[in-house]
Amino acid sequence: MKIRGAVLSSRGSEPPYVNSLPLAIEELELDAPGETEVLVRIEAAGICHSDLSVVDGSRERPLPMLLGHEAAGIVVGLGGPASSVEIGRRVVASFLPRCGVCSACRTGGRLPCIPGSAANTEGALLAGGRRLHLHGVPVAHHLGVSGFATHAVMDIRSVVPVGDDIPPDIAAVLGCAVLTGGGAVLNVGRPERGQTVAIVGLGGVGMAALLVAMSIEGITVVGVDSNPDKVARALALGATRSMTADEALEGGFSAAVVVECAGAARAFETAVCITAPGGRTVSIGLPAPTAEVRFSPLRLVAEAREIVGSYLGSAIPSRDIPFYESLWRAGRLPVEDLITSHIPLSEINRGLDALASGDVLRQIVEFPGVAA
Numbered sequence: 061m062k063i064r065g066a067v068l069s070s071r072g073s074e075p076p077y078v079n080s081l082p083l084a085i086e087e088l089e090l091d092a093p094g095e096t097e098v099l100v101r102i103e104a105a106g107i108c109h110s111d112l113s114v115v116d117g118s119r120e121r122p123l124p125m126l127l128g129h130e131a132a133g134i135v136v137g138l139g140g141p142a143s144s145v146e147i148g149r150r151v152v153a154s155f156l157p158r159c160g161v162c163s164a165c166r167t168g169g170r171l172p173c174i175p176g177s178a179a180n181t182e183g184a185l186l187a188g189g190r191r192l193h194l195h196g197v198p199v200a201h202h203l204g205v206s207g208f209a210t211h212a213v214m215d216i217r218s219v220v221p222v223g224d225d226i227p228p229d230i231a232a233v234l235g236c237a238v239l240t241g242g243g244a245v246l247n248v249g250r251p252e253r254g255q256t257v258a259i260v261g262l263g264g265v266g267m268a269a270l271l272v273a274m275s276i277e278g279i280t281v282v283g284v285d286s287n288p289d290k291v292a293r294a295l296a297l298g299a300t301r302s303m304t305a306d307e308a309l310e311g312g313f314s315a316a317v318v319v320e321c322a323g324a325a326r327a328f329e330t331a332v333c334i335t336a337p338g339g340r341t342v343s344i345g346l347p348a349p350t351a352e353v354r355f356s357p358l359r360l361v362a363e364a365r366e367i368v369g370s371y372l373g374s375a376i377p378s379r380d381i382p383f384y385e386s387l388w389r390a391g392r393l394p395v396e397d398l399i400t401s402h403i404p405l406s407e408i409n410r411g412l413d414a415l416a417s418g419d420v421l422r423q424i425v426e427f428p429g430v431a432a
C-alpha cells in the first residue's frame with residue numbers, strides 16, 4: 061500500500077532544519093505485514109531526542125530511514141492468524157522488540173533483547189528485512205517502529221495494546237519517554253520511602269522520570285538541569301525542589317538515587333557527584349560514542365556507591381506500559397503535562413528545530429482523518 065512518511069536520506073544536516081530540511085515527506089510503498097507482524101494506522105508520534113540524534117549523525121543508523129520511534133495507533137491489519145492483538149485495538153509502539161526467548165530476554169528487562177537490538181541496528185524488523193520501499197529502494201525502519209508515517213508495519217513484539225480511553229498522544233509518550241524515564245526510576249533506581257530522587261537532565265525523558273518519581277508516595281523529587289527555564293518547569297510540574305547543576309554542585313546537594321537523562325558526559329559527572337554515599341547513580345542518557353567521563357574510583361569504593369546503566373529503563377514493555385496506563389487513569393501520572401504541542405507531519409523539520417532549542421518537551425505529530 062502507499063503511505064506518507066518522513067524519510068532521512070543523509071545525516072549531518074546543518075540547523076536550522078527548517079532550511080536544510082533533513083526529513084522529506086515522501087510517498088512510500090509499505091509491504092503487507094508478515095506472519096508475526098501487524099499493520100498499524102498511526103494516530104500520534106512524539107519527536108524525541110533519539111530522532112534528532114539520527115538526523116545530526118550522533119547516532120549512526122542505516123539510511124535512507126523512515127524516522128520516529130515513539131508512536132501509537134490502531135491495528136488495521138494482521139499478518140498471521142494467531143495474533144495477540146485484534147483489529148481495531150489501540151497499540152503503543154515499543155522501540156526495542158523483545159523476542160522473549162534469548163538469554164538477554166531472560167534477565168527480566170535488564171539486558172536489551174539480542175535479536176531485537178540486532179534488528180534495530182540493521183534497520184530491519186524483528187523477523188528480518190524491510191517492509192518499506194521508496195522508488196524501489198528498501199528503506200530502513202527506525203527501531204522497529206518508523207512512526208512518522210500514516211501507517212507502519214511492526215512486529216507484534218514491538219507493540220503493546222492499551223485501552224481505548226487512553227488518547228493517542230498520551231499513548232505514544234508512554235512508549236518511549238515514560239517507559240525509559242519511569243523505568244530508570246522504578247526498575248533501576250528503586251528509591252525507598254523517605255529517600256530523595258534527583259533527575260539530572262530535564263528533557264522529555266527526564267521530565268517523564270520526574271513525573272513517575274512523583275507518583276511514588278513518601279519520596280522527595282528534585283529536578284536538576286543546566287537550563288534555568290527547565291528548572292522552573294520542573295517546579296511547575298510539581299517537583300519538591302529544583303535547581304541548576306551549578307547550584308546542586310556548589311550547594312552540596314545529594315540524593316540517594318540520581319537518574320541521569322541528559323546523555324552528556326558533564327551531566328553524568330554531575331549525577332555521580334550529587335549521589336549520596338551508599339547511593340545509586342542510574343544513567344539512561346545516550347551520549348556520543350566518543351564521550352568520556354572522569355570520576356574517583358576511590359569514592360566508588362570508600363562510599364559504597366553504585367553506578368548503573370539502563371537501556372529503555374530496563375523495561376519489560378508488556379508489563380510496564382499497562383502499569384503506567386493504570387497510573388495515568390488513576391490521575392497519578394499527568395503525561396499530558398509533557399506534551400507541549402501538536403503538529404502536522406509537514407511541520408516535522410520545524411519540530412526538530414524546536415526540540416534542538418530545548419524549549420519544548422514533547423511535540424506530537426498527529427495524523428488526523430487518515431482513512432485505513
Ligand SMILES: [Zn+2]
Pocket residue numbers: 108109110111129130236237
Ligand atoms: Zn525516544
Ligand SMILES: [Zn+2]
Pocket residue numbers: 158159160161162163164165172173174175176
Ligand atoms: Zn530477546
